[in-house]
Amino acid sequence: MKIYINNIEYDANPDETIIQVADRNNIKIPRFCYHKHLSVVASCRMCLVEIEGVKFAQPACSTPIKEDMRISTKSSKTKEAQKSTMEFLLINHPLDCPICDQAGECELQDVSLKHGDDHSKYLEFKRVVVDKDISPLISTEMTRCIHCSRCVRFGEEVAGNKELGLINRGEFTEIRAFIEDGVSSELSGNMIDLCPVGALNNKLYSYKARTWDLKQHPIISPHDCIGSNIFYHVYNNEIVRAIPKENSDINQTWLSDRDRFGYQGIYSKDRCYVSKHRKNKTLERVDSQDIIKKVNNAINSSLDKNTSSKIGSFISAQSTSEEMFLFQNLLRKLGIKNIDHRTNERDFDYQDTYPLMPSLGCNINDLSEYDNIILIGVNIKTEYPILTVRLNESVKQDTKIYSYHYFNMDEDFPVEKKFVMNNTDLLSLFQEHTLESCRNKKNLLVIGPNITYFSNQSVFLQALDKFAKNINSQIGYLTDFCNSTSGWILGNVPHRTIGGVKLDNPGLNATEMLENDLSTLIFYNLDPENDFHNSSALINSLQKSECNIFFTSYLTPIIEKYADYIVPISTYAESDGSFINIEGRFQSFNKVITPNSNVIDGWRALNELNILNNHQAYTIESIRSELSSTLSKIDFTSKILIDKKKYELDKSTKVHKNSLRHIYSTDQIVRRAKSLNETIQANNKSVYVSRDIFDDSENKKILKVVENNRVFKIDNFQIRDDLPSRTIVYSSSFNNKFTESKSTFVSLKK
Numbered sequence: 185m186k187i188y189i190n191n192i193e194y195d196a197n198p199d200e201t202i203i204q205v206a207d208r209n210n211i212k213i214p215r216f217c218y219h220k221h222l223s224v225v226a227s228c229r230m231c232l233v234e235i236e237g238v239k240f241a242q243p244a245c246s247t248p249i250k251e252d253m254r255i256s257t258k259s260s261k262t263k264e265a266q267k268s269t270m271e272f273l274l275i276n277h278p279l280d281c282p283i284c285d286q287a288g289e290c291e292l293q294d295v296s297l298k299h300g301d302d303h304s305k306y307l308e309f310k311r312v313v314v315d316k317d318i319s320p321l322i323s324t325e326m327t328r329c330i331h332c333s334r335c336v337r338f339g340e341e342v343a344g345n346k347e348l349g350l351i352n353r354g355e356f357t358e359i360r361a362f363i364e365d366g367v368s369s370e371l372s373g374n375m376i377d378l379c380p381v382g383a384l385n386n387k388l389y390s391y392k393a394r395t396w397d398l399k400q401h402p403i404i405s406p407h408d409c410i411g412s413n414i415f416y417h418v419y420n421n422e423i424v425r426a427i428p429k430e431n432s433d434i435n436q437t438w439l440s441d442r443d444r445f446g447y448q449g450i451y452s453k454d455r456c457y458v459s460k461h462r463k464n465k466t467l468e469r470v471d472s473q474d475i476i477k478k479v480n481n482a483i484n485s486s487l488d489k490n491t492s493s494k495i496g497s498f499i500s501a502q503s504t505s506e507e508m509f510l511f512q513n514l515l516r517k518l519g520i521k522n523i524d525h526r527t528n529e530r531d532f533d534y535q536d537t538y539p540l541m542p543s544l545g546c547n548i549n550d551l552s553e554y555d556n557i558i559l560i561g562v563n564i565k566t567e568y569p570i571l572t573v574r575l576n577e578s579v580k581q582d583t584k585i586y587s588y589h590y591f592n593m594d595e596d597f598p599v600e601k602k603f604v605m606n607n608t609d610l611l612s613l614f615q616e617h618t619l620e621s622c623r624n625k626k627n628l629l630v631i632g633p634n635i636t637y638f639s640n641q642s643v644f645l646q647a648l649d650k651f652a653k654n655i656n657s658q659i660g661y662l663t664d665f666c667n668s669t670s671g672w673i674l675g676n677v678p679h680r681t682i683g684g685v686k687l688d689n690p691g692l693n694a695t696e697m698l699e700n701d702l703s704t705l706i707f708y709n710l711d712p713e714n715d716f717h718n719s720s721a722l723i724n725s726l727q728k729s730e731c732n733i734f735f736t737s738y739l740t741p742i743i744e745k746y747a748d749y750i751v752p753i754s755t756y757a758e759s760d761g762s763f764i765n766i767e768g769r770f771q772s773f774n775k776v777i778t779p780n781s782n783v784i785d786g787w788r789a790l791n792e793l794n795i796l797n798n799h800q801a802y803t804i805e806s807i808r809s810e811l812s813s814t815l816s817k818i819d820f821t822s823k824i825l826i827d828k829k830k831y832e833l834d835k836s837t838k839v840h841k842n843s844l845r846h847i848y849s850t851d852q853i854v855r856r857a858k859s860l861n862e863t864i865q866a867n868n869k870s871v872y873v874s875r876d877i878f879d880d881s882e883n884k885k886i887l888k889v890v891e892n893n894r895v896f897k898i899d900n901f902q903i904r905d906d907l908p909s910r911t912i913v914y915s916s917s918f919n920n921k922f923t924e925s926k927s928t929f930v931s932l933k934k
């Protein structure tokens with residue numbers, strides 16, 4: 185179809201509106217209420233344009249095109265219509281641009297400059313709207329609101345959680361939160377971007393800088409395996425805010441609050457800025473030039489004294505691919521095979537038959553092509569908020585979503601059916617289950633990280649494999665960290681080297697390393713307090729080992745107490761790096777800010793150790809080209825044999841103790857992001873107990889739980905009637921440690 189805009193011919197699709205054709209061809213039409221990812225309401229009238237043969241100017245956002253339509257975006261009729269709209273919008277808008285955070289990027293300011301008048305006829309008092317404190321993340325100046333309703337439609341249509349609404353009419357129209365202090369969506373920050381004026385503002389950025397003084401740097405989210413694209417805005421070498429970098433394949437134009445505000449953790453008070461070495465039982469400061477040499481001497485003298493099998497090494501899967509490549513490269517060249525990134529797991533029997541790396545099994549863009557998506561042990565709303573947008577889109581295209589979990593949790597998209605059962609019942613169900621509604625359909629079964637914490641993970645994965653076959657479903661994974669994919673494919677596991685090549689003599693896995701009285705332990709980018717399945721076992725190992733080496737960005741109490749060497753390393757934003765997302769996308773980024781001068785670039789520290797041991801020296805480019813060539817040679821479609829091992833089912837009547845991944849405690853950085861941890865969602869720090877456990881207990885005030893022969897008393901529990909029988913669930917937040925392991929069987933003491 186052909187249409188003419190300003191007398192130039194353009195191709196157009198029959199189902200397009202005028203604004204869509206104009207946008208595609210870079211023809212500017214002012215707008216406030218229109219947004220390409222929201223429904224069209226045509227309420228602001230800013231996009232009025234003249235159409236030949238039509239008496240009055242028409243809204244470009246809602247007017248469908250017709251063959252040979254002739255539109256003018258520059259005619260005097262168009263200009264007059266837009267000028268009048270602007271005059272009305274400015275009647276009540278305050279003239280506080282000099283102190284408005286939106287200044288410099290305000291759509292109203294820009295449109296007013298181009299389409300407004302130079303004086304106002306309005307001599308009455310402007311209206312004032314009283315502000316409400318709606319969130320620790322968003323500040324409001326509601327007098328500036330122009331009632332475009334983008335924020336309202338976002339909640340309803342994209343986030344699936346309508347928390348703001350328009351109340352009253354005409355002069356008295358207001359945007360209000362339904363609950364006074366209650367914007368709690370995990371995607372709430374997107375309303376700040378959508379607001380065309382300075383009514384909804386980023387609280388962390390308030391009065392920090394003027395927008396024209398900011399430097400913009402692209403980066404990839406370090407908080408989940410989706411790999412959202414972000415722009416960090418930097419002022420005086422400090423990240424002052426984050427906004428989405430549009431990527432239609434991943435995060436579109438949205439960001440989760442975790443990705444938007446998580447950077448605050450970089451500026452935590454417990455950042456580690458000093459290299460240290462323990463001498464005569466006290467940690468002493470070491471020159472940052474010398475610490476790498478000292479660490480190298482410590483590793484090599486340990487290799488001289490013991491065998492390499494007495495050295496254990498752990499790396500966080502939040503580390504970059506470059507760090508993971510160099511970490512295993514260094515250790516394997518030194519003959520050390522005890523390497524693992526799966527520190528939150530307990531049961532590794534499954535590892536030989538696991539795919540080369542965990543993967544979603546499809547592209548994020550293709551999720552809506554499935555008839556059924558079956559979620560296993562995962563809460564998308566809190567664990568992968570950005571996927572809520574995609575699942576809402578999928579449901580609109582008739583995908584049905586099912587959920588199996590040991591805890592009843594809300595989602596912000598419609599769930600066809602929820603199955604809430606304890607681990608043992610879920611396991612029995614999967615052995616025989618056939619979800620009839622999914623038969624002969626296109627199905628995707630998505631396994632979440634909570635399953636990986638299970639002390640019987642292997643038997644669970646085997647049962648899920650059987651379930652998937654029963655309903656002819658593809659299997660996909662969502663992982664614990666942003667770069668667990670690299671953990672697997674780059675050989676940071678004890679049984680496979682880089683590229684997933686199988687080792688004949690595997691090293692010890694994360695649990696075995698803590699149970700085998702090793703003489704030297706190396707930790708890279710991990711919080712001992714939170715990033716291990718069993719922190720008691722970890723402390724026990726730290727006490728027994730002769731040498732504990734920590735490469736860390738944070739100085740935690742356990743590190744301070746047990747470290748023999750501390751190397752202060754950069755965070756993700758302070759170094760060049762890459763992450764491989766759950767679709768297998770390799771995304772690189774450059775350093776955004778320069779850290780304290782004592783902090784060492786993580787990959788450079790590992791490279792230096794390689795050089796000291798006469799191994800190949802790398803540059804960031806040479807690592808990336810080696811990674812690209814490794815990844816290009818891998819056949820990700822190769823099927824792994826199905827695990828034929830027979831696992832014993834635990835039929836005991838013990839109590840199931842499970843943790844829930846706390847929304848803002850999932851990784852080192854975000855658990856230190858103060859404002860996120862002040863949100864309503866972050867307050868979930870309770871221990872939940874099923875009704876039958878409470879009824880059986882003699883003491884109604886204190887429950888005594890026995891785990892690994894130790895007795896733990898819980899006095900701050902809540903009884904949940906919707907919790908499956910024989911179940912205790914706790915939220916694994918930064919400061920809520922409950923007993924020893926993340927998921928296990930416990931018994932109760934009378």
Ligand code: SF4
Pocket residue numbers: 328329330331332333334335336359378379380381383384
């Ligand atoms: S608060 Fe902003 S986004 Fe919401 S209606 Fe007002 S101007 Fe529009």
Ligand code: FES
Pocket residue numbers: 214215216217218225226227228229230231232243244245246
């Ligand atoms: S943008 Fe078209 S009416 Fe608001």
